[in-house]
Structure formats: C-alpha cells, structure tokens
Amino acid sequence: MSNEILATIAFNVIAFSWMVYLVQELFIAGSSAMNMAVVKSEGERRQIQVATGIHWDGIEVWLIAAIALTFGAFPLAFGTVFTYYYVVLFLLVYALIGRGVSIEVIYKIDSKRWLKSVVLAWTISSTLILFILGVFITNTFLGFPYDANGEMSKSFVSAFNVTSISGGLLFVALGLIAGSGWINLTTEGELGLRANNFVKKFGVIYAVPILILLVFMGYNNSEASLFIGELFTAVPLMFVLPIFTITFALITTYCGYKGQTTRMFNGALLTMVFFLITGFMGSFPYIVPSYIAVENGITIFDAMAASKSLSVILIAIAIFYPIIIGYQTWKYITFTKKVKFNDE
C-alpha cells in the first residue's frame, strides 16, 4: 500500500478510537458528574457507582489507545500538540486520576468524613474530564496558532477561547443528558426519573443546539475553517454531516422535553458521533491545522511515521480491535442489568 493510504487509514483509526472513547465517556462521566444533584441516599449513590464503576477503566483505555496511536502513527503531531497543551493535559490527567481513584475509594471506604470529600472529588473530576476533553477536541478542529516557522505563536492560554469553551460546555451538557439516560437505563427505583427531571429543569437539554451553533460559528470564522477544508470543498454533499449534528441535537432536546428517555440518550450519543465525524472529516488531511495560515498546518503526510511502522501498527489494530470490541460488547450485554437499590 502506498504511504498516503496508510496514513489515511491511521488517521481514520485514530478518529474512530476518539469516537468510541468519547461516546462512552459521555454517559460514564456524565452520570458521575450529576450524582450529588440526584441521589437522596448513599444507597442510590452506590447504584450510580456500580453502573459506572464497572466500565470506567475499560473505556479509559480507548483514550490511551487514541493517544498512543497518535504517538506511533504521527509522532510529529503528538510532540507538537502535547507540548503546546502542556498545562491543559496535566489538568486532564489530574481529573482522570481523581475520577478513577474516587470511584474505587468510595466503594471501599467506611469513614463518613472521608466520604464527603471523595464524593465531591468524584463529581468535580467527572465534570472536568468532560469540559477539558471538549476544549481539547474543539480546539483540535478549530486549529492552532501554528506559524510559518513551525512554532506556536501564542501561549496555551489561547486554548481557552469562546469556541473551545462552548465546546467544553457542549461536552458537559451532552454528558449530563447521556448520563441521565444511562442512570435511567441501569438503575432501579425513582433515581432515573429524578435524573431526567434534573436535565430538563435546569435547561441542559435546551443548551445543546445553542452550543453546537456557537462552536460551528467559531469554526466558520477561522482561517482554517473546516467548512472550506479539502473534503467539504471537494464534496459539497459533506454538509449533511453538520446538518445531521444539529438535527440530532434538536431531537435530543425534543425527546428530553417529551420525557422519551431512551431516545434522548441515543440522540445525545449520535450528536457526539456526528460532531466528531464533521470535525475529523473537515480537518482532513491536517492533523495539526493552523488558523494563522492554512498552509502552515501539519498534514498527516508530514507527520506520519515510516510506512513499515505504520504497517505494524495497522496490522495489530486489524487483529485486536475486533477482539476488543467483541469482549467489551459482551461485557455490556452481560453486565448491563438494572442495578438494584441494595445491590452490594
């Protein structure tokens, strides 16, 4: 296979890994983030905990896979982006550590005094995971201040702009919606109903379409706009992707309003899927797009590893991804039963 094809496949595999990760993280982190607002007893908290705890570490590996794949397939992009996002990524690491540890600690803890602060840590870290990932992903699609000398011309603070903050909030909102759906699907009792009322009462469901529009408008204003990128220009039919994203966002709002929980849950996940497809398709072939001048950006062909390395990676992916997806699906089917009130 030619180098271009290998790089394109690798890019798609990375996009796919991000998608599988983020879609699952939505409801895992989302239901954790809302625990303090919806539970009335420790028993109910435990229900949410079992429903999320059984999956969190299995899905977090998709994030590690996406990062490791970027490292192995596009080393230049990995080095450039991660160095620029130094502080942001350390915040993400702390949030991930905080979430993982608090899920296990709450489960094993006896002391009331500890419990209170660990629950707070669980809530904050889960919310932060969604927000930082939203900022990170939205910025990746928006582009970087990458100048003609191959350097970032602004500090990492510029990562927090109107578009990326809207993106961060979008992830939090979608997470809360998907999370309430997940609680409803996986727990017994009135917990699910309370979770659904929460996203409705506080207007979370109405925020999604607005935030998506804000992010898309931000993309449109950028020099490296997705919507005038290579694929969108060549194939105007691609504009169905952002339209789908907005449509699913509206469906999510509608079903949330009508109290059709399962549809709302699916709607939120599909909104995320199409948001990501739009972004990855739009930024192709740039893996580090530049909003200073489009031609400054790093394409997947500039950043790619040698074809021999890419072949090794892709063969491993071809063998192991189906196996992983197989046993993780089996786990969902086997263990997604309604968690009872006095489960453990």
Next chain:
Amino acid sequence: MVAVLSRLQFALTIAFHFIFVPLTVGLIILIVIFEAIHYFKGDDRYRKLSNYFSDIFLINYAFGIVTGIAMTIQFGTNWAGYSIAMGDVFGSPLILEAIVAFFLESTFTGIWLFRRHKISSRMRLITVSMIAIGTTLSALWIITANGFMQHPVGATWNGTKMVLDDFSKIVFNPYAWYMLVHNHLSAIVLSGFVVLAISSWQLLKGKEEDKELFKLSAKFGAWTILITSILIPISGNANLDFLNEVQPSKIAMIQGTVSGGLETVVKIAFGIMVSLGTIFVAFGLYTVVFFKKYVVSKTLQKLYIYLVPLPYIAIMTGWMVTEMGRQPWIIYGIMEVSEGISDVPVSQIWFSVISITIFYAILFVMDYILTMTRIKNGIDHSSGGAKDE
C-alpha cells in the same frame, strides 16, 4: 533547567507508578492460583483468600492505572524531542501495550471489582486469568520499549530520527527478554513478601477464626519467596553476561572501574540489590523449612511485617542500575537525554512538578490508609467474601 525538571518529574512519576505496579503484577498471579485451586478442588478456603487479597490488588491496581496515564501523556508534554525522533520505533510497542494488554486487564478488572460475587467459579477463574495475562503482556510491551532504548536493535538512526528496519528484532530483542524475566520474578517475590507480611499481621492481631486461613496464605507467601528468590540471581547473572557485550559502560560503573558521582551511585545500588537478593533466599529457605516455628513465633511474625520495604528497595535499586547506568544516553549510543526534551516554558514545568508532588503525596496517603484498613478488616465469614460485599 527544563531538562533537569523534566528528568526530576519523570523520575518522580515513574517511581510512584512503580510502587503499585510490581505488587499488582505479582499478586494477581497468586490470586489466579487461589482461584484455580478453588475451581478444580472446590475448596472454599481459597475463594475466601482470593477475595481478601483481591481487595488489596484492586486498590493498588486503581492507583497503578491512573498514575500510568500520566506516563503516557508525559512523552508528548515533556519529551517531544524524543517522541518525534523515536515515534516510529517506540510508538508500536506502546500501542500494542494499550490494545493488547490494557484493554484486557481494564475490562476484566471492572468485572472483578463490582461483580465477582455474582459470577460462577468458572467465570471467576476466567476473569482473573484475563487480568493476569493482561498485566503480564503489559510488562512485556513496556519492557520491549525500554529494551530498545538500552540496546537499540531492529532500527537505524538516519541522522534525525530512528527508522524501523525489522519489527521482529525489536520484539525479540534479547535485552528485553532478560529484563522481562528478571523484572517479573522480582514482582512475584515482592508480592510473596506482602502476602507473608499480611498473614503475619493477621496471625498476631487478627481474628481467631481467620488464623487457619492465614497460616495457609503464609505458607504460599513463603514458598513464593523461596522459589522466585532462587530464580532471580540465575536470571540476573544471565542478564549480566549479556550486558558485558552490549553495555560495557554500565558494567564499568557496576564494577567501579570508573569513578564519579553517578558511577558510585550505580555501584552502590547494584551492591544493595545483590545483597538483598541473597538475603531473600535465606529468608525463604528458613521460613519454608522452619514453618512450624514461624506459625508459633511472635518474633518472626513481627519481623516479617517490617520486611516489606526490602523487596521494594531491591526493585528500586535494580532500576537505578538499569536507568542511571545508561546515562547520558536516552537511546544507548545514539541520542543523549538532553536532546529529547520538549520546548516548553520552564514555568509550566514548575507547575507540573509542584502540582504532581502535592497530588501524589495525597494519593500515597490515601492508598496507604485504604490498604491498611482493608488488611486489618480481615475476612468476613458471613458472606464468605470481602467485608463490604
């Protein structure tokens, strides 16, 4: 300054990560043995022991996996120069580690943590075996990556970056396999010491009805120490013979034929590791031979509680020899450490070094308290398993 801080941070994060990793890698193998005996013989005592030690495994596993994420991200944040030059070669083992090993262990650990009392004994054995395979494969791939840095084979330096020639040479790098065996044995000996120490504590201060069970686990601990501590020097010697050919400068440091600050540290570290290894054989042998004496001797039991730091020290000194002995190279004979760092403002590295130190200190206290609480709670017979389930 960026280089100094980045190295300090890497040393700190890897050392902290490695408090948890060897214990989980070794302990899960003992848990598989307990589950296997339970499954094939139906002996319920082994299920209780497995549940008890699984709790200790799971607490440390959680801390191990979350601190591991910091390691992955650091390659890009702090070592961009290295990552860009090495991506072709270093990336593939890292990806394989994630997709072959991490997925397996993480997926099944979730089941083990929250559902082990609701699945059949056959499913229990499968679950812990999958975790054990996952942790072993994970060690294999990361040591393959480290082995390349120590003894680069299967790739060539083209002036700006490493280019892969033959992936099978990287996988079958003899250096990595010597390391893997030696490293795994040391993890198992460590868990033997931990099991023996916990059992000793329970025999001294635990509940009367638990004591028969903990005599059993103490015996397992003692045999584990004996068998692995005999194998460790054998694997170590083979490793050393090999190093003679490929890393002469490291051997010179160990033998003390070169002088200097770093060289002396390596020499002393090597001395400590070897002495401890010898002591372990003596301890293992003594405990196995005079096991009846151990069961009644409060002094011996007390002693074993305080021995736990020793295998940790042996492992840390061993890694000091490996990693410091390779200085100043980040890839032996090809790239120096100072060339591998990122172009990051020094203030940002200060931020991460300071925040990581504080954060990890909190985590360490939490892990310590949780593990100790769990150890002291003992076995709950009413449910036949862990206390809180």
